[in-house]
Amino acid sequence: MAMQTSLQDEAKDDHLLLWILVWSELIAFGILIFGFLVVSTFDAQAFELARLHLRPGIAGANTLILLVSGYFVAVAMRNRLALQTVKRPLTIAALLGFCFVAVKLFEYWGEVRYAHDATLDTFFELYFIITGFHLLHVFFGAIALLLVAWRPARENLILIATLWHVIDLVWLVIFPILYLA
Template identity: 50%
Template sequence: MRMAVIPATDEADEGSDLLLWVLVWGELAAFGILLIGYLVMSMLHPESFALAKLHLTPRLAGFNTVVLLASSWQAALAANSQDKPGRQRLFLLLAAALGFLFVALKFVEYSSEWTAAGDENLQTFFELYFLITGFHLAHVAFVAALFVLAAIRLERSTIVILTTVWHVIDIVWLVMFPLIYLS
């Protein structure tokens, strides 16, 4: 018995588009709330936040920004290579590898910051810092893993959704980076 293939309808596409935008706006809202909380606390404790930032490594975070943007570029290339499955897989795996490199570099960065986090005077900053950057890091690791799975089973809608979410993760980092590391 042969199964019939049901073509995607505009109605189904609209439903997945709606789900994607709910996800995107939900992520932006969650990170927005965290970043607003960070800004409020930085205004309430300017001295301790300034002192805590001396323990950060902005150069490593800056390099990690380039890594994340390069990963995003690979994801965009994957989304635009639907007629070339081999290239699409390669781009997805490169996006994932760069995402995992971001994660590894972030753990290197955390290892040098962890000791300062125990200082009672810097505790508020580092609690927020690890919460915000850790939440972002979890997103990077999760979507990078999904890129690997997407490379195994290429599906246009999945790749578009993952790439869109990846770009949102980039936007969040591009706001976080100067706010936390450079201000």
């Protein structure tokens, strides 16, 4: 009985750490996005001009890629009682994550030349910080998805699924603010 209580307490601690991580990520991205919005109000004309150099169609395709990857993570979570069945959907989600990274790098390749324009540099500095920080999360999240697919455990599945959905959620906030506002 004491052993079972100890395991339950440990599981509660794991969930607490997970939610501390989730909220710290949301706060970090929230501060970056809030800063972007504040600066954009002071230099609205330059930000509007800079947005003309973005490619919202590519970013929209990346949004779809992340949403589909999130679907496959949800499929894995639905099948978590039979751990052997989570490998394929997690691997697909990870590959889609790497696809997001490749598409984003292609997008950067077309945008980086505008970052040196004195009129647009503030926008693009913030743009590359926010999207680059998100890109790193996607890249390392995709690696974590592959690791969990390779050696699935329910606790790790819950952890990576939660984090992956947070990464999706953050992008769903970033996309309209940076590309469509």
